[in-house]
Amino acid sequence: MIEVRELTKRFGATIAVDGLSFTVRPGRVTGFLGPNGAGKSTTMRMIVGLDRPDAGDATVGGRPYRTHPAPLCAVGALLEGRAVHRGRTARQHLLGLARTHGIPARRVAAVLALAGLTEVADRRAGGFSLGMSQRLGVASALLGDPAVVILDEPVNGLDPDGVLWIRTLLKDLAAQGRTVLVSSHLMSETAVTADHLLIVGAGRLLADVGVEELIARAGANRCVVRSPDADRLHPALIAAGATVTRPEPDSLVVEGLAAEEIGTAAAANHAVLYELTPHRASLEQAYMDLTRGWVRFGEKKVAA
Numbered sequence: 001m002i003e004v005r006e007l008t009k010r011f012g013a014t015i016a017v018d019g020l021s022f023t024v025r026p027g028r029v030t031g032f033l034g035p036n037g038a039g040k041s042t043t044m045r046m047i048v049g050l051d052r053p054d055a056g057d058a059t060v061g062g063r064p065y066r067t068h069p070a071p072l073c074a075v076g077a078l079l080e081g082r083a084v085h086r087g088r089t090a091r092q093h094l095l096g097l098a099r100t101h102g103i104p105a106r107r108v109a110a111v112l113a114l115a116g117l118t119e120v121a122d123r124r125a126g127g128f129s130l131g132m133s134q135r136l137g138v139a140s141a142l143l144g145d146p147a148v149v150i151l152d153e154p155v156n157g158l159d160p161d162g163v164l165w166i167r168t169l170l171k172d173l174a175a176q177g178r179t180v181l182v183s184s185h186l187m188s189e190t191a192v193t194a195d196h197l198l199i200v201g202a203g204r205l206l207a208d209v210g211v212e213e214l215i216a217r218a219g220a221n222r223c224v225v226r227s228p229d230a231d232r233l234h235p236a237l238i239a240a241g242a243t244v245t246r247p248e249p250d251s252l253v254v255e256g257l258a259a260e261e262i263g264t265a266a267a268a269n270h271a272v273l274y275e276l277t278p279h280r281a282s283l284e285q286a287y288m289d290l291t292r293g294w295v296r297f298g299e300k301k302v303a304a
């Protein structure tokens, strides 16, 4: 579990993080979403003690990151710009990290395999592509078998194979009961992996919401129905509680009823259906609506 309370960070005139409070729960993937400059990296850096907050605090597993006796075994983090000694091989890098925490060497082989790096384990990390470096960063984060995993933009630089790998990995980690916080500025990417979303803009929390709930909030689900018996179906759907518009004599746009309910009402009224198409509100649109007006233009914060 990660708990963030009233976290605030200023860089000169910029308030990077502005009184942010949230809880990240175990057993699910939490997406940390926001446009560029929203304060995601700064928040993650404060959670792992790399940046000092101006106000507020963050705890991991009930205590500040710095006070964990073996932090790597409590929290695994992949943060942007993570330093790897360029002259060392991937295996040497991981063995070095393992030694600082008394982690057995067999764990190194395990995370190399998990990250798909076994074949390149003895190559110098300095020659790694961005995607391979990201994989090494994830391997490092998982080295201590931590209960909490924090990844900042992990899909950056990954090829489609790598993107699929990270998606599966995140879901597996959550299914094992770990707390997983993963940042992105792309809703489309996050929606396929995350169960829960924390959406930030200009350092503030805009939404703390389940993926499904956000879709529902984005607007009622609509169904397009075509029927030669629209005259009979139209009043029946209204009686069942729907809001119905009728753009064509044989077509109805129905809000407030699920496709199953519409089908059932049609059958009960002996109405033939030529079409019954659910149109879900797009998550992308919901995200755009939420974050519109919270994009930073230089130093200025612009609210809707």
Ligand SMILES: Nc1ncnc2c1ncn2[C@@H]1O[C@H](COP(=O)(O)OP(=O)(O)OP(=O)(O)O)[C@@H](O)[C@H]1O
Pocket: 011, 014, 015, 016, 034, 035, 036, 037, 038, 039, 040, 041, 042, 043, 185, 296
């Ligand atoms: N070390 C720093 N010095 C000065 N300003 C900083 C520093 N780090 C971050 N900022 C500023 O704080 C704000 C939040 O930045 P942050 O990197 O946390 O956002 P982000 O949501 O991670 O963005 P991105 O998706 O672009 O990585 C931005 O305006 C950024 O310019």
